[in-house]
Structure formats: C-alpha cells, structure tokens
Amino acid sequence: MTQSHLSIQGVSKRFGLYTALEHVSFAISQHEFICLLGPSGCGKSTLLRILAGLEQPTTGRIVLHGQDITTRPPAERGIAMMFQSYALFPNLTVAENIAFGLREKKWTRTAIQEKVAEVLAMVDLEQAAGKYPGQLSGGQQQRVALARAIALAPDVLLLDEPLSALDAKVRQKLRREIRRLHEETGMTTIMVTHDQDEALTMADKIVVMDHGEVVQIGTPEDVYNRPDSPFVADFIGAINFFEGTRFVGHLPDANALLAIRPEHVRLLDHETECGIPAVVESVEFRGSFYRLFLQVQDEQESTIPLRLTIDLPAASAQRMRVKRDQKVLLELPLEKLLVFERDAWKGAG
Numbered sequence: 001m002t003q004s005h006l007s008i009q010g011v012s013k014r015f016g017l018y019t020a021l022e023h024v025s026f027a028i029s030q031h032e033f034i035c036l037l038g039p040s041g042c043g044k045s046t047l048l049r050i051l052a053g054l055e056q057p058t059t060g061r062i063v064l065h066g067q068d069i070t071t072r073p074p075a076e077r078g079i080a081m082m083f084q085s086y087a088l089f090p091n092l093t094v095a096e097n098i099a100f101g102l103r104e105k106k107w108t109r110t111a112i113q114e115k116v117a118e119v120l121a122m123v124d125l126e127q128a129a130g131k132y133p134g135q136l137s138g139g140q141q142q143r144v145a146l147a148r149a150i151a152l153a154p155d156v157l158l159l160d161e162p163l164s165a166l167d168a169k170v171r172q173k174l175r176r177e178i179r180r181l182h183e184e185t186g187m188t189t190i191m192v193t194h195d196q197d198e199a200l201t202m203a204d205k206i207v208v209m210d211h212g213e214v215v216q217i218g219t220p221e222d223v224y225n226r227p228d229s230p231f232v233a234d235f236i237g238a239i240n241f242f243e244g245t246r247f248v249g250h251l252p253d254a255n256a257l258l259a260i261r262p263e264h265v266r267l268l269d270h271e272t273e274c275g276i277p278a279v280v281e282s283v284e285f286r287g288s289f290y291r292l293f294l295q296v297q298d299e300q301e302s303t304i305p306l307r308l309t310i311d312l313p314a315a316s317a318q319r320m321r322v323k324r325d326q327k328v329l330l331e332l333p334l335e336k337l338l339v340f341e342r343d344a345w346k347g348a349g
C-alpha cells in the first residue's frame, strides 16, 4: 500500500450561509499528480487555498506527513502554490523573481545562484535570466512562475488553473512540460482545472467535484470509462443519454438511464446487417475524426425524438462517404452501454 502523504479529512467551508465545501475527504500518495476537476464554482480553488493555508476550513483537518497542518501559516507548510495570474514582480528580472523566496529563506548567495540556474534550465529558460517579465510571452512567464514555485522544493506543489490564460498551442506544450517537471522532481502535485482534457491527459488521479462535494475519485481511465454518475459521464467527455426501454427491451430495468460515448456507437456499412435506422442531420470535420449528429428513425412512434452524436474515424467516414440527409444503420454495442438509475440525473454544470 502506498503511504498516504497528504490527507484531507472532513473539510467543510462556509462563507456566511453559503457552503463552498461539504465534508471533503480524500488522501493523496507521495509523488502523485492529482487534478481537481469540476464546473465553475464547485469549490476547487477554495480547497486549494485551504491546502495552501490561505483560507481556514470551517470544519475538518489537513494532515501532511502525519502532522496536522490545518492552522499552520502558509510559509511553514512545505506547500507552494502557483496562481493563474503568474504574480511575478514586474520590476525584478526573471532570476531575481526566482531568487526572491530563496533570499527570504536566508539561502547563501552561491546556493541561490546555483538553484536559479538549475530551475531555469528545468523550464528551458536559461537565456531569460536577465529579462523582465514584461519582455516575456505569457507561456514564458508561466514557466518562470513554475520555476519560482519549484525552487523551494516544496513537498507539495499546488497549481491553480496554471494554463487557462494561455493560447491552445502553448497550453498543450506546457501540459507536457509540467508533467515532465513533475516526473523529474517527484513533487506531489495538485492542480485545479475545469478543463476535462487537461485533467485526462495530465493526472494520475482525478478528483471530480460538484457543488462543494467530491463525486468521484479515480484514474483518468476510471472516470472516463466507468463514471459513477450521469454527472461525471456528462462532465468528462461527450456522451449520449437515452431512456432504457427504447432499444434494449430485454434490459430488466425500465427505469434505467442509458448512456454511450460517441466513439462507441457503430455505423454499419452493410445493407444486410440489421441495425437501428437513422438519418444524418449534420456532419462536423474534427481533423482525425468526424462528428455526426443523427436523428434516429422512430419506428415505435415514441413522443421523444432521439438524437445521437457519434464520432467516426476520418478514414471510415470518408470510406462510407457520410453526408447530410444520408440514411444509416447504427449499432449500440451492449458492452459499451453505461447504465444509471434514471433519477440519478441532475444535469452537469
């Protein structure tokens, strides 16, 4: 069993009458990369600020290495936090920005110089040591902020939406860099994001939050393939929901809410195969795949028209020449269907 390194025990946070966090408990192992994922306002940043010591929980404890650090001041926790806005000092050079925290800790001049050079090399910014933040791009400033946070070799690194201010290309690159730095330093890392792709690509474990509560904890594969609730299924990745009895008449639970990911719906390309008839309403080219929006042909005269979204690899879509108004046959592989209680659905977001 891996040793629990950081544990969050029954943490609640109220702002006046408003409950931002409700009895949040989970443990994080050393060297893990955790993403706190959830819609805006679900309490991710509040939890991160409590871990950093910038906020006190109303109830509950934070335990690091077996010690209760709930009331310990931020600077004495061995936890560093990097904010969304890089919060660099504009009038200090890159090197001075990184040196700042080390000076406060009374490091010697030589030790500071060595450390600054080491962390700048880690983020590939050796050349920028003498520049001012204003002379750097957003991505470079974010890397300086990252270098500054890791210079102190904290036990735990907290990242609050570190990539959200950057454009898509830079964001992709920095995702990999943050992950690489994590692997090089072995620092336990907790990152807040509302971006499901970011969480899926970067995390060892995702903590999904909704309305101040943890609703699922698991590996990216777990939360994507085996979501515990319709909320998680819907929040992470695209998904189709439909009622249980329409296609799968032999399922015993007529009250089931069924769901299937767009990439799991199969388009049959042989006239002879039996399948569910549908019409292509629109087609979106997405690069490596096409996303089709289909209207299922309603043979049972049900009152609810059923629309499905499906993703087809580009090569298959081109081979089958899919286009608007085309009639197609679908198959929903039973082993790919997710089944929920119908009343478990509250809606995401």
Ligand code: ATP
Residues within 6 Å of the ligand: 015, 018, 019, 020, 038, 039, 040, 041, 042, 043, 044, 045, 046, 047, 194
């Ligand atoms: P986002 O992704 O939008 O930053 P979040 O999940 O990080 O959202 P939090 O910033 O943790 O959400 O906020 C959770 C809730 O607590 C929000 O409704 C917010 O308005 C409220 N809240 C946060 N800080 C305070 C505060 N100091 N006083 C009052 N309410 C607050």
